[in-house]
Amino acid sequence: MSDALDPERGIRRSAAIFVLTVLTIAVSPFLWRVPLAMWGPRSTDLKPSNLPALESARDRYPFDPAPIDELRTAQPGTVILGDSMALRIEPDVLARLTGRPAVPIIRLATGASHWYLLLKNYVVASGIRPNRVVVFFRDTQLTDPLWRLIGKDRFSTDRYALDREEELNAVVAAHVRNPWFRLHAWIDRTYAVERTRDWVEPALTASIARAVARDQSHDDFVGAMNAMFGLDRLRAFEAADMGEADEASTDFAARVTISTLPLMLDLARQHGLQLVFVRVLRRPVNGQPPHEAPRLHRYVTALRSYVEQRGAMFLDDRDVTDLWRLAYDDGDHILDPERPRYTELFFERMAGRR
Amino acid sequence: MIFHSLDFVVFFVVTVAIYWRLPHRGQNVFLVLASYFFYGYVHTWFLALVFATTVLDYWAGRGMAAKPDRKRLFLGLSLAGNLGMLGFFKYFNFFVDNIHAALSPLGLALPLPALRIVLPVGVSFYTFQELSYTIDVYRGRLAARRDFLDFAAFVCFFPQLVAGPIERASRLLPQIERPRRFSWEDARQATFLVIWGYFQKLVIADNVGVIANKVFALQQPGFWVLWAGVFAFAIQIYADFSAYSDIARGAARWLGIDLMRNFNHPYLAVGPADFWRRWHISLSSWFRDYVYIPLGGSRGGTARTGLTVMITFLLSGFWHGASWNYVLWGAYHGVLLLTGRAADRLVPARGGAGSVLIPMRIALMFGLVSVGWLMFRETDMAYLWRDLRLSPFATTAIDCRVGAYLFLLAFVYSIPLWAHDLWAERRQAQTEAVEWSGRTGWQIACETAWCAMLISMMLVFRSRTSLDFIYFQF
Numbered sequence: 111m112s113d114a115l116d117p118e119r120g121i122r123r124s125a126a127i128f129v130l131t132v133l134t135i136a137v138s139p140f141l142w143r144v145p146l147a148m149w150g151p152r153s154t155d156l157k158p159s160n161l162p163a164l165e166s167a168r169d170r171y172p173f174d175p176a177p178i179d180e181l182r183t184a185q186p187g188t189v190i191l192g193d194s195m196a197l198r199i200e201p202d203v204l205a206r207l208t209g210r211p212a213v214p215i216i217r218l219a220t221g222a223s224h225w226y227l228l229l230k231n232y233v234v235a236s237g238i239r240p241n242r243v244v245v246f247f248r249d250t251q252l253t254d255p256l257w258r259l260i261g262k263d264r265f266s267t268d269r270y271a272l273d274r275e276e277e278l279n280a281v282v283a284a285h286v287r288n289p290w291f292r293l294h295a296w297i298d299r300t301y302a303v304e305r306t307r308d309w310v311e312p313a314l315t316a317s318i319a320r321a322v323a324r325d326q327s328h329d330d331f332v333g334a335m336n337a338m339f340g341l342d343r344l345r346a347f348e349a350a351d352m353g354e355a356d357e358a359s360t361d362f363a364a365r366v367t368i369s370t371l372p373l374m375l376d377l378a379r380q381h382g383l384q385l386v387f388v389r390v391l392r393r394p395v396n397g398q399p400p401h402e403a404p405r406l407h408r409y410v411t412a413l414r415s416y417v418e419q420r421g422a423m424f425l426d427d428r429d430v431t432d433l434w435r436l437a438y439d440d441g442d443h444i445l446d447p448e449r450p451r452y453t454e455l456f457f458e459r460m461a462g463r464r
Numbered sequence: 465m466i467f468h469s470l471d472f473v474v475f476f477v478v479t480v481a482i483y484w485r486l487p488h489r490g491q492n493v494f495l496v497l498a499s500y501f502f503y504g505y506v507h508t509w510f511l512a513l514v515f516a517t518t519v520l521d522y523w524a525g526r527g528m529a530a531k532p533d534r535k536r537l538f539l540g541l542s543l544a545g546n547l548g549m550l551g552f553f554k555y556f557n558f559f560v561d562n563i564h565a566a567l568s569p570l571g572l573a574l575p576l577p578a579l580r581i582v583l584p585v586g587v588s589f590y591t592f593q594e595l596s597y598t599i600d601v602y603r604g605r606l607a608a609r610r611d612f613l614d615f616a617a618f619v620c621f622f623p624q625l626v627a628g629p630i631e632r633a634s635r636l637l638p639q640i641e642r643p644r645r646f647s648w649e650d651a652r653q654a655t656f657l658v659i660w661g662y663f664q665k666l667v668i669a670d671n672v673g674v675i676a677n678k679v680f681a682l683q684q685p686g687f688w689v690l691w692a693g694v695f696a697f698a699i700q701i702y703a704d705f706s707a708y709s710d711i712a713r714g715a716a717r718w719l720g721i722d723l724m725r726n727f728n729h730p731y732l733a734v735g736p737a738d739f740w741r742r743w744h745i746s747l748s749s750w751f752r753d754y755v756y757i758p759l760g761g762s763r764g765g766t767a768r769t770g771l772t773v774m775i776t777f778l779l780s781g782f783w784h785g786a787s788w789n790y791v792l793w794g795a796y797h798g799v800l801l802l803t804g805r806a807a808d809r810l811v812p813a814r815g816g817a818g819s820v821l822i823p824m825r826i827a828l829m830f831g832l833v834s835v836g837w838l839m840f841r842e843t844d845m846a847y848l849w850r851d852l853r854l855s856p857f858a859t860t861a862i863d864c865r866v867g868a869y870l871f872l873l874a875f876v877y878s879i880p881l882w883a884h885d886l887w888a889e890r891r892q893a894q895t896e897a898v899e900w901s902g903r904t905g906w907q908i909a910c911e912t913a914w915c916a917m918l919i920s921m922m923l924v925f926r927s928r929t930s931l932d933f934i935y936f937q938f
Contacts, residue, residue, distance in 0.1 A: 124648030131652055131912045135659070138916030139923050262928040290470040303923045310924055315873065322868040335866050338689070344681045345847075 139301040146302065150309040160275045161267075163283035164260065166298055168308055171268035173231075177215055181236040186213040189238075191228050192246035193220045193258075195390045198444050199244070203453040210241065217266060221257030222247070223278055226370035226377075227270045234381050242423075242460070243378070244386040248442060250409060252387065253365035255281050277373050284368040344440070360405040362412040375420040386460070387417055391427035393438050399428050425459055465505040467711045468665055468930065475502065480718050488643040492617045495640075495719070499622035503586070510584045513549060518619045520545045521594045522612055525601045529608035542598040546591040553583055558786030586626035588783060592750055594619055597633035599754055606634050614640050623715040627708045629726040629746035636721070644720030652908075656915050657714030663918040664707035664881065670927030671877045673700040675870050680841060687854045688867025691834075696874040698830070698837045702731065703881055705744070729885040731833070734825040736797065736804035739833060751780050774798040784840075789848060793839040800832060880921070 156167040181189070187210025190196050196216045204212040215228050225245055233243055251257055259267070259282065271278075286295070298304050316328060323331035337343075359365065366372065378385040389410065392400050414424045427433050432455055436448045444452060465472050479498045483491055504511040524542040528535045560577070567574060597618070600606035609615045618637045624630075679685055679693025709726035716723045726746050733739035740748045756776040762769045774795065781794020842848040 121648065124652075127908060128648045128652045128655075131655070131908070131915075134912050135916045135919050139920045142920060142924060289474075293470070297923070301923055306924050314876065318869055318872045318876065322865045322872065324865070326865070331865065331869075334862050335869065338862065338866055339678055339682065343683060345683050 139303075142306045143302060146306050146309060150306070156305070157273070160271045160273055161259075161279050161282055163279050163286055164264075165304060166295075168304055171265065173272065174269040177228075177232045177270075178236045181213060181215075181232065181238050184211045184213050185238055186211040187241045188212040189233055189240050189243045190214040190216065190246070191225045191233075191243060192216055193224075194218050194443060195248060196244075196246040198246070198390065198449055198452045199456060200449040200453045203450045204457060207454065207457040208241070217270075219258055219263045220266065221254065221259060222252050222370045223255045223257075223259045223281070224267055224270070226255075226278060226374050227267060227275070229374055229383075230377055231270050231272060233383070234377055239382065242384045242386050244388060245374075246388045246390055248390055248392065249406060250359045250365070252371045252413065253362065253369040254359060255368070255370045256285055278370065281368060281370055281373070354403070354406075357405060360403075360409040362409045362416070366413075366416060371417070375417065375422060379421060385417070385422040387413075387422060387424050388456070389413075389424075389426045389428065390442060391430075391433050392442050394434050397434055399434060402428070423460075425456075430455060430459065465502050466932070467708065467715075468662065471505070472502075476715060476718075483719060484646045491644065492613055492640060495617045495622075496613060496620060499617070499620040499625060502622040503620060503625055507582065507584070513553075513584050513587065514590060514620055514625075517546055517549065517591060517594055518616050521598050521619070522609070522615045524598050525608035525615075526610075528598075528601050535602050539598055539602040543595065546595055550587055550591050553581070553587055555786045589628045589630055590619060590625055592630050592747075592783075593633075596630070596750065596754065597637075600633055606637075609637065611641070621716070621721070623712040623719070623721075624723055627705070627712070628744075629709055629712065629724050630750055631723060631746065635724065639721050646720065650717050650720065654714040654717035656911055657710050657717065659714075659915045659918050659922075660884070661707045661710030661712075661714060663922050664703040664710065666926040666930075667922055668877055668881055669700050669704035669707055670929060671925070672696040672874045673704070674927060674929050675874050676700050676841070679870065684850075686863030686867065687856045687859050688863050689870065690851055690854060690867075692867040692870035692874065694834050694838045694841070695871055697841045698731075698834045699874055699878040699881065701837065701840070702727070703878070729889050731830050731882075732826055732885055732889050733829050733833075734822060735808070735829060736801040736832075737808075739829060740797075740801065747780070747783070751776050755779060770802050773802055777801070787843050788845060789839055789843050792848075793836055796836050796839055800836070877925075880918070 151169060155169070157170045158167050159165045160170075187208050188204055190199050190201065190212060193216065196214060199212070199214065201212040201214050215232055217224055217228065225247075229243065229245075233240075245252075255278075258264075286292075319328055319331055326334070374385065377383070394400065410426065414426070417424050433452070436452060437445045439445045465475060475498075479494075483494055483498075486494055500511055500514075503514060521542050524538040524545075527538040531538075563574060597606065597615075601608045614637065617640050618631075618633060621631075621636065621640070673696070676693050676697035679689055679696065682689070685693065706727045709723075713723045713725070724746055726744060728742040728745065730739055730742035733742050756772060759772045759775060760768055761772065764772070777794040777798030778791055779794070781790045781792070781797075784790040784793070838851060839848060842851060
């Protein structure tokens with residue numbers, strides 16, 4: 111009897127085709143393993159991840175110990191940690207004002223987890239005793255350990271993370287105990303997704319770069335291209351790369367216990383370091399600080415209380431009216447010519463003159 | 465809620481599972497509830513707007529049916545309500561800024577407030593969809609609906625609520641009103657559409673979008689880098705919007721509802737008129753039916769038709785956003801369409817589909833459309849003016865090489881899009897004929913293999929940077 115005459119049989123046939131289709135689609139990504147095994151990097155060459163809660167084994171960049179030597183040589187009075195927000199300090203001006211060198215360890219496009227690693231693996235590892243270690247941050251960043259730890263900025267931690275980062279991994283694990291990350295990790299493990307990506311993507315871009323670089327070496331071409339898209343060649347955009355904090359991220363009590371902030375404070379206490387957390391002023395609007403939601407205000411109050419109770423210093427640029435009038439570049443960055451003035455104001459606040 | 469989030473996947477699976485266990489009336493009740501949940505997921509107050517316009521247009525439709533002699537009044541109220549809301553949320557600041565700009569040279573300053581409020585996502589889409597209902601009822605082409613629930617489901621149907629396709633009431637309402645039956649064949653087709661949509665978004669649009677964003681962030685890109693960026697944006701905007709439409713169509717089909725095609729391989733168009741028959745079909749046909757034809761269409765003389773075309777395209781440009789570059793983009797396409805018509809009259813098309821001129825016309829049209837995309841993407845008029853005056857001869861070796869690199873990279877990511885469109889264009893007649901009917905075993909095998917390849921590629925080549933759907937901002 112044909113399907114047209116037997117509707118039940120037709121439905122069963124359609125359902126079977128549907129299931130077969132889904133199975134075929136689900137099985138197909140396993141085919142990546144063939145070229146990966148034949149031409150890809152050997153799995154024995156891969157290093158286990160230092161954050162296994164986040165990712166599986168992959169090819170990692172080596173640890174960069176150079177800043178440890180720099181710190182030991184400079185014996186700074188002030189160490190500055192952070193992302194591009196920390197560029198508002200002019201180290202030479204601060205050194206002149208304090209009478210001791212100021213060393214910035216600034217890594218662009220980073221977040222709280224990166225700063226924890228910089229503190230632990232550079233500042234503490236160097237054994238130096240600066241007067242203060244200053245960390246610049248925006249709004250809720252200190253209690254958001256996944257900020258720039260997932261996605262394309264993740265790989266920069268390789269340069270300052272050790273082979274095992276148990277404490278940070280525990281913090282990350284507390285965040286990834288949700289269905290989305292579990293699904294992601296399961297797919298990654300099952301299909302070797304990240305391993306394949308780490309092999310195929312660079313191969314694709316490198317082959318195109320080689321095709322157009324002609325007489326230039328691949329590295330020279332990439333270097334020239336990176337220079338073309340350098341920060342100094344970009345338009346000034348008002349929009350910052352970090353949006354307004356949402357409801358969940360401003361729940362300080364819930365977030366702080368699963369963040370790197372307690373780890374940083376513990377490290378500072380154990381090694382006799384004075385931490386200074388500076389909350390930078392988001393881009394002012396018509397000479398006034400931008401609107402701050404009540405929930406964010408409550409968060410900052412709780413954050414201030416928390417770090418001060420644990421021996422750290424807390425400065426909020428929003429409290430200083432002179433800073434409202436500084437000219438901003440793009441996003442939350444201040445213009446270069448304003449940096450000396452910012453540094454002077456910062457020093458006066460540190461010295462308790464303001 | 466956005467399509468490329470786990471929240472949506474969970475929401476959709478749960479919705480489908482419950483939906484097919486309900487009777488027809490229950491399905492429509494559930495559809496409204498699910499759609500309101502979907503739309504109010506981030507900003508609950510958005511629901512007030514969609515509910516208010518739903519009530520307004522339902523009431524206007526009922527009013528027109530009950531009092532035919534006052535149809536014009538009810539239509540006017542519907543137009544005022546929908547366009548007023550659209551104007552307030554989308555264009556208020558634009559008008560205020562332009563009034564300030566116009567008065568400042570005269571030394572005048574009006575104390576006009578600026579609206580600091582997020583644009584309700586999808587407002588341009590669902591207001592136009594609702595207007596199609598009230599206008600069609602006014603014209604007598606559609607009966608005013610009695611059932612408020614069915615009408616609410618038509619307005620807020622979640623797969624296409626936020627970014628279209630802008631469905632016609634005459635097409636979508638009957639589907640909501642009649643009982644629907646689950647079909648495994650539809651489910652399979654729907655799955656293919658959704659996979660192709662996600663591939664377009666995650667692999668093509670987001671990867672080339674990163675290239676476009678980098679180029680348009682430069683202060684002074686060289687000629688070749690700029691046009692590589694424009695090429696990347698041309699691919700991005702098509703793949704991005706087509707992705708949304710395909711996911712919407714796939715999601716709707718899972719619910720037993722057939723949404724219209726929004727794109728028909730637009731970059732294979734051979735001329736401006738052909739392009740607009742293929743690009744954002746639901747919007748271009750809306751403007752054709754509710755603006756162009758009521759204004760006279762091509763019934764008047766050449767000058768009158770030209771004016772009508774320009775008005776239609778200027779409004780279409782303005783619909784996209786409250787910025788002069790969109791108006792300029794609309795004007796450019798209006799001029800392009802009129803020029804294309806004049807050229808067709810002077811040099812009538814010769815030869816069939818195999819004509820050697822066809823690839824050249826496609827390439828020329830893609831180039832012209834890309835110039836339009838530069839206007840569309842570049843919101844700063846000073847930068848736009850600079851870009852349009854860039855000479856290909858004022859370049860450097862590194863500009864040429866980086867331009868070639870970016871172009872090739874964008875092209876490589878877009879190969880599946882070109883391959884899909886070229887294949888589908890060739891098989892258009894057959895594809896259309898069998899779209900809703902049964903496939904042969906060979907066709908099913910080919911489609912399955914294609915989707916398996918897409919999934920495999922998606923896992924490895926999906927962009928590490930997730931970008932919002934471009935048309936969300938409109």
